[in-house]
Amino acid sequence: EAGVTQFPSHSVIEKGQTVTLRCDPISGHDNLYWYRRVMGKEIKFLLHFVKESKQDESGMPNNRFLAERTGGTYSTLKVQPAELEDSGVYFCASSQGYGKTQYFGPGTRLLVL
């Protein structure tokens, strides 16, 4: 069974540009989560989808971040325009249900110059 996949693995962009990250969850997992780890800090929650609906987006830093999950399958996280402080590793996770084990993807390493 394929795990959670993320694309790209790395992205280097300039301040002010736009970047879109993609996450493909484990097949059959309705719950999809985005997390972020900035340098030296712990992994922090960004938002949670159940199918195509946003259940909790309390961790989204500001309105420069837009997450979508059209059709309830893969998800995208767009940062527009990117700022220096957006640099970090963005992880996606999926689970079979609320409070169940979350399985993580390898992450996308974003560097904003």
Add this chain to the structure above:
Amino acid sequence: EDQVTQSPEALRLQEGESSSLNCSYTVSGLRGLFWYRQDPGKGPEFLFTLYSAGEEKEKERLKATLTKKESFLHITAPKPEDSATYLCAVPYGQNFVFGPGTRLSVLP
């Protein structure tokens, strides 16, 4: 917000030298405590879930235990391939709150 802390921040062991990692949490109505292992450049890899005080789970050289306020990850006779960052997390609302992790280095 619920807090999750881990100690020590970093730990260096000689191969075969057993030790324990600690995860302390403040949460009302614990709905599980999760342990993950993270290797450099990779995402967290699930290890264990513990749900109630007194519960124990084992996997190879690792054993996780849970009390009412903390969890321990015991590493018995570690090998260099056990070197990684070990993370614990607890459910908070519909997501997880992660601890900062313990960086474990096992020297041959």
